[in-house]
Amino acid sequence: MNYWLVKSEPSSYSWDDLVEKGEDVWDGVRNYQARNFLREMEKGDLVYFYHSGKEKAIVGLAEVSEEAFPDPKDSDWVAVKIRDKKKLKKPITLSQIKSEDLLSEMLLIKQSRLSVMSLTKVEFDTIQKMCV
Template identity: 60%
Template structure:
């Protein structure tokens, strides 16, 4: 199993939208590295759902429910289907992630603009544990 982080602007597609829809096609990615990450996703992989822009926080989890297929809007690009997981007890902000020495090598810290990125299993667990802290 692999772990990932996907970013979305809440005004474009939020966690609440995914909960409402239950699953969605994750398309519109127009970065080669992010596209390659989409192509590496496998059904059942776990995902951190990150609100970009104002929130800048991991807000929930999701699961890859369908492996990559051609982006419906442009067949030269890739898409996957993701299904809603669980909302975190509290959002884990980018500032919290950057401040945690255990996450210094996380792609989100080093390449924060990448919209689809791999996450190590330990990083995934740490982010979930940070959401549980008071």
């Protein structure tokens, strides 16, 4: 199993939008590194959902429900489908993430402009513990 984080500006597409749909296409990614991460996603992989912009927090947990396929908006790129699993009891803010030593190498901090990124098992588990 692999672990991921996807980012979205809540005014464009929020966690609540995903919950309302239950499952949706994660498309529109136009960065080569993020595209490569989408290609690596496998059905059942777990995905943290991060609200960028003013909120700057992980707000939910989703899972990959369909592996990479041509992006419906531009077939030169790829998309995946994700489905909501659960809303976090309390959002994990960027400042909390930055203050946790085990998350110091996280791509969210190192390459903050990526909209799709991988997480290590340690990073995923650390965030999971922070949610309790």
